[in-house]
Amino acid sequence: MAKLISGKEVSARVKAEVKAECDRLKEKGITPGLAVIIVGNDPASRVYVNNKKKACAEVGFVSEEYALPESTTEEQLLELVDELNKKDTIHGILCQLPLPSHLDEKAVINAISPEKDVDAFHPSNVGKIMIGDYTFLPCTPAGVMEMIHFSGIEVSGKNCVVIGRSNIVGKPMAMLLLHENGTVTICHSRTKNLKEICSQADILVAAVGRPNFVTADMVKDGAVVLDVGINRLKSGKLCGDVDFEAVEKKASYITPVPGGVGPMTIAMLMKNTLSAAKAANGIE
Ligand code: NDP
Numbered sequence: 001m002a003k004l005i006s007g008k009e010v011s012a013r014v015k016a017e018v019k020a021e022c023d024r025l026k027e028k029g030i031t032p033g034l035a036v037i038i039v040g041n042d043p044a045s046r047v048y049v050n051n052k053k054k055a056c057a058e059v060g061f062v063s064e065e066y067a068l069p070e071s072t073t074e075e076q077l078l079e080l081v082d083e084l085n086k087k088d089t090i091h092g093i094l095c096q097l098p099l100p101s102h103l104d105e106k107a108v109i110n111a112i113s114p115e116k117d118v119d120a121f122h123p124s125n126v127g128k129i130m131i132g133d134y135t136f137l138p139c140t141p142a143g144v145m146e147m148i149h150f151s152g153i154e155v156s157g158k159n160c161v162v163i164g165r166s167n168i169v170g171k172p173m174a175m176l177l178l179h180e181n182g183t184v185t186i187c188h189s190r191t192k193n194l195k196e197i198c199s200q201a202d203i204l205v206a207a208v209g210r211p212n213f214v215t216a217d218m219v220k221d222g223a224v225v226l227d228v229g230i231n232r233l234k235s236g237k238l239c240g241d242v243d244f245e246a247v248e249k250k251a252s253y254i255t256p257v258p259g260g261v262g263p264m265t266i267a268m269l270m271k272n273t274l275s276a277a278k279a280a281n282g283i284e
Contacts, residue, residue, distance in 0.1 A: 002251035011267035032277035092118035092273035143264025155180035164207030206241035216246035
């Protein structure tokens with residue numbers, strides 16, 4: 001039976017570390033500040049934004065929410081980003097995605113100052129991740145790595161398979177595993193022999209967005225299985241991409257959904273905002 005890697009436990013530890021550092025910064029008169037922009041009325045986005053604000057309060061950051069109506073124009077949104085780029089008390093800016101379809105996500109991401117881009121979506125930060133010389137890591141893949149480290153799992157030399165190649169999760173996830181000397185395969189919707197490839201994985205990361213996509217016959221005995229997926233079933237219940245009940249019998253480690261990678265993403269956002277506040281004040 002697999003050992004459970006609890007995102008609640010690991011994220012609590014990360015947040016406690018961030019809070020302790022935040023307290024030290026406050027003694028120097030610096031309070032990290034995160035601005036969160038939300039456009040429109042997407043209920044899932046509202047939940048994410050509320051959770052981010054709650055996490056800011058927990059670690060002692062200032063958070064500012066900018067809730068804009070669905071009718072916001074790109075010009076208005078870019079003006080707000082520009083203002084926040086210039087605002088000294090704000091160290092991190094994030095624009096909750098997805099944006100309403102009339103707004104260009106790329107233009108907004110590109111407008112956020114790379115120094116305040118705590119989601120690490122700006123092309124300049126993406127490039128830095130590629131060459132392994134970065135200030136911010138994208139929150140979800142960084143959260144997965146944190147869980148791997150917390151559990152004492154060695155990546156070097158392991159066969160790592162990432163299912164999914166999005167810019168937000170799959171690609172940076174693969175890059176972080178590569179930086180730790182994993183032998184990495186990225187799978188996607190055109191991959192042939194997916195089952196065969198996955199069943200060779202020592203470390204398997206699922207970031208597909210389909211409930212129960214990873215079945216036990218795709219998993220090697222003793223593999224580490226990290227489930228990034230968040231899917232809402234018709235019943236309203238949340239589940240990941242992995243058939244948890246069957247796979248936990250084969251894996252050595254597994255992350256649950258909920259309570260796995262999800263809480264890590266927010267904890268890593270706090271860590272990035274702290275890093276941004278330190279960098280803005282010339283603190284190593
Ligand atoms: P995307 O939809 O952007 O990417 C999904 C990926 O899965 C694509 O690369 C796609 O391939 C691949 N895929 C789809 N179908 C198949 C298939 N049949 N076989 C193999 N690969 C397939 O999603 P995201 O990366 O943004 O998110 C993935 C999941 O992670 C979602 O459930 C999302 O909700 C969750 N998520 C969770 C977070 C957290 O905090 N825990 C944060 C971010 C996301 P192709 O490129 O060929 O289309």
